[in-house]
Amino acid sequence: xxxxxxxxxxxRYYLGLVFLVxxxxxxxxxxxxxxxxxxxxxxxxxxxxxxxxxxxxxxxLNLGHAAFIAVGGYTTAILNITHGVSPLVSIPVAMVLSGxxxxxxxxxALRIRGAYLALVxxxxxxxxxxxxxxxxxxxxxxxxxxxxxxxxxxxxxxTGALVTVNRSAMATIIDxxxxxxxxxxxxxxxxxxxxxxxxxxxxxxxxxxxxxxxxGIAPAKHKVxxxxxxxxxxxLAGALFVHSTAGFPHPDQLLAxxxxxxxxxxxxxxxxxxxxxxxxxxxxxGGLQFVAGEFDVALPMLEQTLSDVIPVVLFVLGMVxxxxxxxxxxxxxxxxxxxxxxxxxxxxxETAADGGTTPVEQVAEKQAESLPNSGQSQDNEY
Numbered sequence: 001x002x003x004x005x006x007x008x009x010x011x012r013y014y015l016g017l018v019f020l021v022x023x024x025x026x027x028x029x030x031x032x033x034x035x036x037x038x039x040x041x042x043x044x045x046x047x048x049x050x051x052x053x054x055x056x057x058x059x060x061l062n063l064g065h066a067a068f069i070a071v072g073g074y075t076t077a078i079l080n081i082t083h084g085v086s087p088l089v090s091i092p093v094a095m096v097l098s099g100x101x102x103x104x105x106x107x108x109a110l111r112i113r114g115a116y117l118a119l120v121x122x123x124x125x126x127x128x129x130x131x132x133x134x135x136x137x138x139x140x141x142x143x144x145x146x147x148x149x150x151x152x153x154x155x156x157x158x159t160g161a162l163v164t165v166n167r168s169a170m171a172t173i174i175d176x177x178x179x180x181x182x183x184x185x186x187x188x189x190x191x192x193x194x195x196x197x198x199x200x201x202x203x204x205x206x207x208x209x210x211x212x213x214x215x216g217i218a219p220a221k222h223k224v225x226x227x228x229x230x231x232x233x234x235x236l237a238g239a240l241f242v243h244s245t246a247g248f249p250h251p252d253q254l255l256a257x258x259x260x261x262x263x264x265x266x267x268x269x270x271x272x273x274x275x276x277x278x279x280x281x282x283x284x285x286g287g288l289q290f291v292a293g294e295f296d297v298a299l300p301m302l303e304q305t306l307s308d309v310i311p312v313v314l315f316v317l318g319m320v321x322x323x324x325x326x327x328x329x330x331x332x333x334x335x336x337x338x339x340x341x342x343x344x345x346x347x348x349x350e351t352a353a354d355g356g357t358t359p360v361e362q363v364a365e366k367q368a369e370s371l372p373n374s375g376q377s378q379d380n381e382y
Contacts, residue, residue: 027173040246041286042179046237048278051263053190054230056272057202058223064121065263067128070254071098072235073242077249080149091239098235099228106227129255144250152243175245191275265318271328280330
């Protein structure tokens with residue numbers, strides 16, 4: 001039975017499994033410094049897929065996702081460093097506060113859409129940064145905390161981009177596997193949610209919110225829940241990040257203007273509304289920077305190194321993908337290699353033309369099935 005099941009799996013599942021195994025073997029083939037960089041890439045992957053669960057699926061463009069990451073990071077840092085609270089307590093508290101921040105932003109966001117929502121969310125990290133500067137006694141201002149939070153690996157100290165404290169190679173390896181495990185758990189949870197009935201409703205809201213209302217479903221509660229879920233998981237990732245070897249509670253890491261922008265770019269590059277796409281986009285973004293840093297060379301006449309221009313190259317690549325493949329790299333590759341396995345929720349116009357159903361139609365059918373004496377055929381697959 002299991003052999004037959006494995007033989008029936010699409011090729012992309014085997015490729016994903018091979019990739020995850022290879023990623024899990026990173027400590028075997030990398031140095032400690034390289035492994036710290038890879039840990040940073042793992043967190044960028046988490047940040048991207050937590051953004052995608054709301055913005056990618058509902059179409060609510062949030063350009064201030066770094067604010068939720070910062071709420072999680074600063075909450076656990078203040079509780080742990082200033083008040084001596086264990087990370088086992090401070091991290092869940094950080095998740096809850098991040099969720100409340102998502103609720104505080106998500107409810108007003110129901111009244112605005114498109115560019116107006118993007119502009120509102122864009123200024124939120126800037127407001128947070130001003131709060132950090134204003135209440136420097138709590139947040140330690142633009143200089144950040146002098147000492148790092150307690151490491152989840154069981155040893156003190158951290159090695160971030162802005163502070164260097166000696167840590168053993170074993171502690172870094174433990175940090176990697178903690179980050180790796182959280183990445184897998186987050187992915188499985190978000191992937192399962194977006195493939196559930198609620199996830200289909202989110203996709204339907206993105207395609208045609210008025211049709212969802214006509215089907216008798218209230219989009220507001222689903223949009224707010226997605227926003228809160230996105231904020232809570234981002235807060236979790238941000239809290240774990242500052243306790244890891246790669247992060248530190250400092251505004252240049254948690255509230256940098258480029259952080260939210262990078263999250264959006266890697267998500268668009270990989271494919272919005274897929275969960276997998278933003279992970280792949282973040283891996284591509286971080287992987288190219290990693291390779292450029294390892295084999296850095298000076299570029300003639302530009303007075304810059306290869307690693308300096310990699311972000312520009314990726315931004316241009318993102319623009320090219322948006323123009324030629326707006327669905328993103330992952331859906332485009334899947335469509336090219338396995339068109340018969342394409343997810344109907346990703347390309348509704350083509351699946352409808354082929355006799356399939358769009359997300360809006362799926363939601364309407366599901367709602368009709370719940371009505372008494374609906375007369376719906378039980379052969380309709382949902």
